[in-house]
Amino acid sequence: MEVGQIITLLSGAGIGAVLSAVLLFINNTKKNKLDFITKERSEWRKEIKSIIVDLLSGKNRFFAINRLETQLNPYGRYISKEDTYEFYMNDGHIWRLVDNFDYSTKSVNVLTKYLELLLKYDWERSKREIKLDxxxxxxxxxxxxxxxxxxxxxxxxxxxxxxxxxxxxxxxxxxxxxxxxxxxxxxxxxxxxxxxxxxxxxxxxxxxxxxxxxxxxxxxxxxxxxxxxxxxxxxxxxxxxxxxxxxxxxIEEKKYILCLKEILIKEHTHV
Known part of the structure; x- marks a missing residue:
């Protein structure tokens, strides 16, 4: 084997080893972050489920709304342009209802549907992130x-x-x-x-x-x-x-927004 070929092989092996080490570090860092986020999401889902139970049972509804405000994306409250991707993905539709919540049966039913869809979307997103792409x-x-x-x-x-x-x-x-x-x-x-x-x-x-x-x-x-x-x-x-x-x-975001729009259409139809 010629000297040039040996140098090429050694260089390739050296760069490959460095590259493997970097990729391993990135993968481990990503896994640790994902584990932390997954744990936080699990606690968040438990809180949202608890809020849904309180809303449907009629107990502590005022307190349930206050708790819900701490669990929503605050950006959605200040998005003025409605019916957009950013509006729905930042919980703008939920903020719009919560800010004018009248505690009627209709409002409670619509809000619980929103929260159930939010839980479903978050669960599907979590599965997608964990799954190897x-x-x-x-x-x-x-x-x-x-x-x-x-x-x-x-x-x-x-x-x-x-x-x-x-x-x-x-x-x-x-x-x-x-x-x-x-x-x-x-x-x-x-x-x-x-x-x-x-x-x-x-x-x-x-x-x-x-x-x-x-x-x-x-x-x-x-x-x-x-x-x-x-x-x-x-x-x-x-x-x-x-x-x-x-x-x-x-694709999951599109399904989520489509379901939300169907709820909005039904809501306006029965006004």
Whole structure:
């Protein structure tokens, strides 16, 4: 084995070890935070259930409303634009009812329905956060591996300055995407033009990264249409995964808001 190949393998192993240590640290930190949040949510759900019981039983309703105000998202109280995603997701609909609560049977029934839906949504969200997200994990894996491959190519293989700059820029973009991708999927429909441009650059960066990995596996002089086809096939798989993530993003939130709107429609119908 040549000295250059040995250096390449050692460098790859060293960077891989550091990368594994970083990912392990991030995973452990995330797990600890998730455990803490899960415990806090469990206590919150118990309190909301207790409030529902008090409202339906007719006992301590005034005290139950006071307790409820301490459990709601305070931002929702000050969102003036109603019937929006932010309004519903920050408990704006509940604040609107609580601030004008008249303790009538109708108001109690509507409020308990809101709280039951809130509990259901929070439970589904908790299950989603605990469950391993295979599609997101796959994208993050590709982003990290292709960035690592590009770095090794620049260090040991690439001699052309232009090609090196392109690989460096694509690596920088993919590393930034590791931190931005989750936010991107949540906000895709709010800024479709900007996010569409982003996903175009991301796919282009991944294309260069995948092509770079094939550079390690296939000698440059033997690369032909088959290697191009393999690159495009992998890229198509990544793109379909990204689209799957975008389509499924906020799906529980959409169901939750739809149910809330149905309650509002019934409420206004029976006025």
């Amino acid at each position: 295979i599609f997101n994990s796959f994208i993050y894996f590709i982003l990290i591996i292709t960035s690592l491959s590009n770095s090794l190519l620049i260090l040991f293989k690439i001699t052309d300055l232009t090609q090196g700059i392109v690989l460096a820029l694509s690596s920088f973009f993919m590393i930034a995407s590791v931190f931005y991708f989750r936010s991107f999927t949540k906000n895709f429909k709010k800024m479709p033009i900007f996010e569409g441009i982003y996903i175009g650059f991301l796919c282009l960066s991944m294309y260069y990264g995948i092509d770079g990995m094939l550079y390690w596996l296939i000698l440059p002089e033997t690369k032909d249409l088959r290697s191009l086809f393999a690159t495009l096939l992998i890229l198509a798989l990544i793109l379909s995964t990204e689209l799957k993530i975008i389509i499924d993003t906020n």
